[in-house]
Amino acid sequence: MNNHPFHLVDKSPWPLTGSIGLMTLMLGMIMWFHKIKMDLFLLSIIIIILTMIQWWRDVTRESTFQGLHTFKVTLGMKMGMLLFILSEVLFFLSFFWAFFHSSLSPSMEIGLIWPPKGITPFNPMNVPMLNTMILLSSGITITWAHNSLVNKNYTQMIQSTILTVILGVYFSILQLYEYIESPFCISDSVYGSTFFVATGFHGLHVIIGTMFIVVSLSRMLKLHMSKKHHVGFEASAWYWHFVDVVWLFLYISIYWWGN
16 A cells, blocks of 8 residues: 555556557548548547547546545646646637737738628527527536536436537537538638637537546446546536637637627
8 A cells, every 4th residue: 555645657558559549640631631541540540549448447447446546636637627728728819819810900911801801701690609509508507417416416417417418419510510501611811710720629629528528427327426526527517618618709709799
């Protein structure tokens, strides 16, 4: 037994296989974009998915069955998650900076107007408004799930978490529909670039957040969560609220004000 409260991680191959998967992903995307060959890209996706499954399995074993996640360890994990979310805030701040830099003082190259001439922006009262309502509703359902967990109401916890996942998937489907129906593309001036990069990365974060909650849901169904032991679910809830707030800023600035 250790005479300290910290968790010294055992030797693990997953950081190595994860880095190999990411390197293969980069090379695979280059092959896909330039040679129209997806073989290496699909191989990288398989490597990354297998790494994720087995790494998460090991962390679940350490926390749930081996009792290695002490109060000190969980506190460190929470601080790490908060710092990660802070880094994501700064990541999205760069996109908002690019958008406002171009929209507040449009250059001569785009005709001194915003949106640039020839760009037909989305009506913020259509799909974007529906997506806003969906994400705000999902923020309510995941808070409901957390409250149900704290109050040991496991039936409502499962129901509300499933609702959150459904809303997250629905949001992603509507975002894809919006992209398919878009009257402009990513190469249509700085408007197209900032719009698709900002909303696209947000959409990627919604997909990642949905996966995060699905993993928490699977652990809930196996009774891994308790009133005092649910750091994984708490982290997924924090991440989901961050995704909600970023969308509100995107909707207000790019869809509504930027119109």
